[in-house]
Amino acid sequence: MTGPDGETPARYTRDELIAELGLSPEYAEKVWNAFGFARRSTPDKIFSDADVAALRLFADSESTMPQEAQVATARAIGQTMSRLADWQADQLRELDRNPDVPWSINQMAGALGQIQQLIWRRHLALTLERDVERDTDExxxxxxxxxxxxxxxxxxxxxxxxxxxxxxxxxxxxxxxxxxxxxxxxxxxxxxxxxxxxxxxxxxxxxxxxxxxxxxxxxxxxxxxxxxxxxxxxxxxxxxxxxxxxxxxxxxxxxxxxxxxxxxxxxxxxxxxxxxxxxxxxxxxxxxxxxxxxxxxxxxxxxxx
Structure with missing residues (x-):
């Protein structure tokens, strides 16, 4: 079931997500911290079924991606997103103070999220299309x-x-x-x-x-x-x-x-x-x-x- 904005509703707390994915609490804490949320646990329901499905793909990849690589990937994502969110929050607050801007912070944040998805998909497609000779993938x-x-x-x-x-x-x-x-x-x-x-x-x-x-x-x-x-x-x-x-x-x-x-x-x-x-x-x-x-x-x- 999806909400009026097309998003699936949040149904899981962090602990419920960990149990649903079958992760050990120690490893889950490592990933959570790598994403940039050290000491920021919350009892709120913040994860949807779509989030669980995406994270399950990530968590089930241990046979092809060791846990150390998963944590490193989480750290790279967390650092990039944290810096982007800091900059965006400053911009949104500045726009929100402008009486000529007719949109709420939530409306502008939603639009930014959609734009990010669009731009990210395009960059990913272009990167995958590059014909580069490599000794290995890296x-x-x-x-x-x-x-x-x-x-x-x-x-x-x-x-x-x-x-x-x-x-x-x-x-x-x-x-x-x-x-x-x-x-x-x-x-x-x-x-x-x-x-x-x-x-x-x-x-x-x-x-x-x-x-x-x-x-x-x-x-x-x-x-x-x-x-x-x-x-x-x-x-x-x-x-x-x-x-x-x-x-x-x-x-x-x-x-x-x-x-x-x-x-x-x-x-x-x-x-x-x-x-x-x-x-x-x-x-x-x-x-x-x-x-x-x-x-x-x-x-x-x-x-x-």
């Missing part, structure tokens, strides 16, 4: 890039919170657009920094150059960027491996307005006359005493010819 040959705002710490102390919020909104919005337009993927934003990946080296180079062009106006201060190419482990929406470490070290060593790339990416771009690779002294950074890199620039000679 290991990829990718370009990993970092870009951050130069002098952000001192800048954040000098400007008002409203200006800081506007800066971070502009940075996040513009970087997402540049990365997506050039065929890349934003892994995460870290306030004043963005981490992205790209399958094609030339597209990654185009991303880095376009990111620096954001500083041509007054909205965003100069950026510095670092990129590296190699095998990475893709896990729960994040990527790990040596290219990630190298890209981060290169970004930290780059001068304002410049991009440093590692040898592997530099070699991939060496025959592309759209770009110019400038030699730089060997770097000594944490974990790498002799890190060889080159500075990536747009080939201005091509424009002049």
């Amino acid at each position: 290991r990829l040959d990718l370009v990993v890039g970092f870009a951050d705002i130069v002098g952000y710490t001192s800048l954040s102390r000098r400007i008002a919170l409203e200006e800081l919020e506007e800066l971070l909104e502009s940075f996040e919005e513009d970087t997402f657009e540049i990365v997506a337009t050039n065929g890349g993927h934003v892994v995460k934003t870290l306030g004043d920094a963005v981490m992205f990946t790209c399958h094609d080296p030339a597209s990654a180079a185009a991303i880095a150059i376009a990111l620096h062009e954001l500083s041509a106006g007054e909205r965003i201060p100069p950026l510095r960027a670092g990129m590296a190419r190699g095998r990475v482990l893709s896990r729960l929406g994040d990527v790990f491996g040596e290219p990630v470490n190298i890209a981060a070290r290169l970004a930290g060593s780059a001068h304002p307005g410049t991009t440093l790339v590692d040898e592997a990416l530099g070699d991939s771009l060496s025959d592309d006359d759209r770009f110019y690779l400038k030699s730089v002294p060997t770097l000594s950074v944490r974990g790498y005493k002799r890190l060889r890199a080159r500075a990536l620039e747009l080939n201005r000679r091509l424009d002049e010819s």
Whole structure:
């Protein structure tokens, strides 16, 4: 039976859900905490039959997905949803205070939930459709890039919170657009920094150059960027491996307005006359005493010819 809004009514408390799924209380507590609800148990009936069916599929997968992987998956979902909910709650409260907005918080929250489902399904379909050669389901040959705002710490102390919020909104919005337009993927934003990946080296180079062009106006201060190419482990929406470490070290060593790339990416771009690779002294950074890199620039000679 469904309610007037098409949703099945809540019939189970958390303890009733655990009993229905046949889970041990200890394991259920691990998953509950991983979802981000540590010490937030409730006696209310908050789970529907549809929720039970979905969670049963998750819980019955132990033969193919060990409990450790299930908990890790729950943690990734919980962290992502918690951050999204925090941002949405702020937006909804702000809209609710606006007398010109005719909808209630519950109406707007319902619409957001529907939109999230739509966008998530589309992103999932596009991801599954990608034709990517992999050694396993999780290991990829990718370009990993970092870009951050130069002098952000001192800048954040000098400007008002409203200006800081506007800066971070502009940075996040513009970087997402540049990365997506050039065929890349934003892994995460870290306030004043963005981490992205790209399958094609030339597209990654185009991303880095376009990111620096954001500083041509007054909205965003100069950026510095670092990129590296190699095998990475893709896990729960994040990527790990040596290219990630190298890209981060290169970004930290780059001068304002410049991009440093590692040898592997530099070699991939060496025959592309759209770009110019400038030699730089060997770097000594944490974990790498002799890190060889080159500075990536747009080939201005091509424009002049």
